[in-house]
Amino acid sequence: MIDPIVETYVWIGLVVFLIMVVVLGYIGSRQTKILADFTIGGARLGPYILGAAYAATFFSAATFVGYVGWAYAWGYSALWVFLAIFVASTAGALTFARKARTENIKQRSQSLPDWLGDYYNSDFLRAGVAVILMFNLFYVAAQLTAGAYVFNLLLGWDYLTALAFITIVVVGYVVAGGTFADVYTDAVQGVLMVIMGVICFVTGMSYLGEGGFNQLTETLRGIDPKLVAVFNPDAVHFYALSAVVGVFIIEYAFAAQPQLFNKILALKKPGDLWKMIMTYFVFAFCMMLVIFVGFFAHEIGLVVDVPDHTIYLFSGTVFHPIVSALLVMVIMSAALSTTDGLIVVLATTFSNDFYRKTLVKRGIIKVKSQEHMDRTALKISRVATVFIGILAALLVIDPPAFIGTLIWYGISGVASGTLGPLIIGMFMKDKVTAKGAIITMFLGVISYGIIFTMGFERSVMAAGAWAVCISTAFFLIYTLLFPKKEGVS
Amino acid sequence: MLGGNLMLTIWLWSCIGMIIVTIVTLKLFYVEGFTEDEGDYTKY
Numbered sequence: 324m325i326d327p328i329v330e331t332y333v334w335i336g337l338v339v340f341l342i343m344v345v346v347l348g349y350i351g352s353r354q355t356k357i358l359a360d361f362t363i364g365g366a367r368l369g370p371y372i373l374g375a376a377y378a379a380t381f382f383s384a385a386t387f388v389g390y391v392g393w394a395y396a397w398g399y400s401a402l403w404v405f406l407a408i409f410v411a412s413t414a415g416a417l418t419f420a421r422k423a424r425t426e427n428i429k430q431r432s433q434s435l436p437d438w439l440g441d442y443y444n445s446d447f448l449r450a451g452v453a454v455i456l457m458f459n460l461f462y463v464a465a466q467l468t469a470g471a472y473v474f475n476l477l478l479g480w481d482y483l484t485a486l487a488f489i490t491i492v493v494v495g496y497v498v499a500g501g502t503f504a505d506v507y508t509d510a511v512q513g514v515l516m517v518i519m520g521v522i523c524f525v526t527g528m529s530y531l532g533e534g535g536f537n538q539l540t541e542t543l544r545g546i547d548p549k550l551v552a553v554f555n556p557d558a559v560h561f562y563a564l565s566a567v568v569g570v571f572i573i574e575y576a577f578a579a580q581p582q583l584f585n586k587i588l589a590l591k592k593p594g595d596l597w598k599m600i601m602t603y604f605v606f607a608f609c610m611m612l613v614i615f616v617g618f619f620a621h622e623i624g625l626v627v628d629v630p631d632h633t634i635y636l637f638s639g640t641v642f643h644p645i646v647s648a649l650l651v652m653v654i655m656s657a658a659l660s661t662t663d664g665l666i667v668v669l670a671t672t673f674s675n676d677f678y679r680k681t682l683v684k685r686g687i688i689k690v691k692s693q694e695h696m697d698r699t700a701l702k703i704s705r706v707a708t709v710f711i712g713i714l715a716a717l718l719v720i721d722p723p724a725f726i727g728t729l730i731w732y733g734i735s736g737v738a739s740g741t742l743g744p745l746i747i748g749m750f751m752k753d754k755v756t757a758k759g760a761i762i763t764m765f766l767g768v769i770s771y772g773i774i775f776t777m778g779f780e781r782s783v784m785a786a787g788a789w790a791v792c793i794s795t796a797f798f799l800i801y802t803l804l805f806p807k808k809e810g811v812s
Numbered sequence: 813m814l815g816g817n818l819m820l821t822i823w824l825w826s827c828i829g830m831i832i833v834t835i836v837t838l839k840l841f842y843v844e845g846f847t848e849d850e851g852d853y854t855k856y
Contacts, residue, residue, distance in 0.1 A: 366849060399817065399819035399820060400819065402819055402820070402822075402823045405823065406822070406823060406826050406827075409826070409827060409830055410826055410829075410830045413830060413834055414833075417834065417837050417838075417841075417842075420842075421841060421842060425846065425847070427849075428847065428849045428850075536817065536820055540817045540820070551817055551819065552819070553818055553819045553822070591849070592846075592848065592849070593846040593847070593848075593849055594846035594848075596842050596846075597838045597842035597843055600834075600838060600842065601834075601838060604834055608827070
């Protein structure tokens with residue numbers, strides 16, 4: 324039974340949130356006139372807004388819902404995901420960002436597949452990576468589930484009604500404003516997520532009393548000694564050092580995920596990258612503090628049947644209804660800020676990577692003029708957005724047990740096929756070949772499929788990491804054995 | 813402060829280390845040497 328006072332505040336919060344999204348979506352729509360506006364904001368956005376948007380896109384409902392669930396179920400070992408993101412993903416961003424943005428001064432690519440296709444001068448690679456990006460439908464689906472839970476658990480809506488509503492909202496403003504709407508809403512949502520991460524941590528700490536973390540550790544140990552272990556054998560992703568290493572590798576690769584990569588391309592001045600990365604860095608730390616809620620939930624005696632529900636039950640137990648309402652907005656923010664970015668890049672694969680850069684470029688489809696092609700491509704982006712939203716919603720008609728795990732089906736799939744061509748290409752520009760990159764792309768995805776489906780690795784995160792290692796190592800060796808003399812682009 | 817727990821200690825010191833590494837890396841590789849992007853994204 325939902326407290327009527329909480330329900331009232333949640334409704335007020337949601338209405339305010341939806342008005343904000345609609346207004347920002349409208350502002351974005353006014354600025355979206357050509358395809359490049361939809362895909363990368365016309366490459367004219369500033370560093371602070373993009374840094375906030377990068378963080379908001381990076382941290383999804385999986386952080387606020389799924390990773391809190393991991394912390395509740397698996398204890399301190401879940402802090403490995405905090406570290407993997409804070410250390411490895413930041414290292415990934417520092418590795419890729421400068422090269423990706425500066426190369427794009429010449430290339431003017433509009434997505435990750437496009438960037439790789441232009442860099443290697445290969446339409447096949449562009450189309451192949453675009454197909455691989457479809458793995459991220461799982462990622463979109465997981466976010467939609469998390470958003471639907473808000474209405475389902477806190478307002479008592481039927482799950483399917485909630486799923487339909489959240490899908491319509493996010494598809495609506497992406498159709499209208501593309502990357503501008505994505506980045507504007509993400510930046511505001513990112514600020515909300517930072518505030519909530521800090522509030523959750525500070526509030527949880529207040530329940531520890533004078534005993535502090537010592538008391539928390541004893542509480543967890545009293546429930547189950549595995550909850551305070553460095554490696555918890557029950558934790559799917561943190562059961563041993565090898566699995567944790569895998570998590571670090573895949574989180575390193577995550578920094579180059581297409582929905583983040585296009586935000587680097589959207590930056591107006593490449594020299595402002597350090598401001599963008601620093602903004603992300605500070606935001607990231609504050610947002611991830613929410614993971615501690617999973618530990619604090621044990622301290623206040625919460626018994627949770629479904630780990631993904633921990634954040635909602637914690638909120639209902641410790642927070643004033645106004646803060647609970649803010650949390651609802653934040654979880655919605657976390658879900659939408661990632662979903663919109665993902666939908667933009669998936670729509671871009673149809674409009675830019677397939678239509679403009681493959682079908683039109685190769686003369687398979689004739690166009691009257693560049694302007695006509697651009698208008699058509701923009702329309703394709705918008706139609707594809709609707710199509711992707713519906714498809715993702717259909718994937719989670721039956722909600723998954725762990726949304727934090729579902730997202731990794733997508734991320735691991737994308738990373739396994741893209742990281743090798745990206746990283747080796749960036750650092751061995753004069754030696755790599757398109758042929759080697761294409762073989763690497765296939766090898767990565769096939770390796771991921773075999774490792775995970777054949778049961779060689781039970782963690783989907785680690786399975787992706789091993790596939791990334793195999794494909795990247797192969798491309799390195801291949802490039803050393805068969806270097807190109809003239810360079811790539 | 814961290815109750816003598818190894819995992820919490822690893823977490824704290826890793827965060828401190830990464831803050832230092834990030835600041836140094838940005839200072840060394842991200843402050844200078846960039847050219848402006850004059851690209852016109854309306855042209856293909």
